[in-house]
Amino acid sequence: MKFRKASIKDVPNIVQMIADDALGSTREKYTIPLPQTYYDAYERIDSDQNQELTVVVNEKDEVIGVFQMTFIPYLTYQGGVRAQIEGVRVHKSYRNQGVGKTIFQWAIQRAKERNAHLLQLTTDKKRPDAIRFYESLGFKASHEGMKMHF
Template structure:
């Protein structure tokens, strides 16, 4: 598998994967052409040195997965850096083959390379299989997350 930084040409494939589940279908707008908001978001992510939007390719250069790592500098932990992993997706038809585990192994190593002292994630409580997967990888539910959505 090849892990590489996403390019503008990859955005459509990324959005297609993000939209391809029960929760993603409710909040994403995958269509061709893509709504311009996705490309604008990509440009902002790409310009930020603390954001890494990654695609994973197989030996045929087919994009089979994606994830985003954010590196957050803060004052606690003596000015530590925490890594946040988001939007982890494996292409339909490629799930259950161990790709997700390899993606997380890569992300953990990348976070360590960037001197992060922890890797964190959030997951929807409606994703019990994902929660079990993360727990099996060694993640622990140490905090209660809260969100406020704006209309």
């Protein structure tokens, strides 16, 4: 496995992975051609120095995993930086083979390289397997999250 910055040519594979589960299939629109909104989002992410969209590829350079890290500068923690990881997906034919754990090991190291003092994530309460996985990696449910959808 190798990690590399996602390119615009990876967008269809990324969207296919994020749409390939019970929750993602209700939110995403994976069609060919792919809606332009996904390419527009990629361009916004790619142009922001605090965003890193990373893919995991196999020996054939096929995308088998994806995640996005956001580095959030703020005033608390004496002007600290927190890293947030979102959109973690592993291609269905590579699940339960350690790819997810490898992604998080890489992401933790990347957060440290960017001088973040913590790595945070959110996960849907409807994903109990994911919650157990994150807890096995050392994440703790320290806060109660809230969202307002528009």
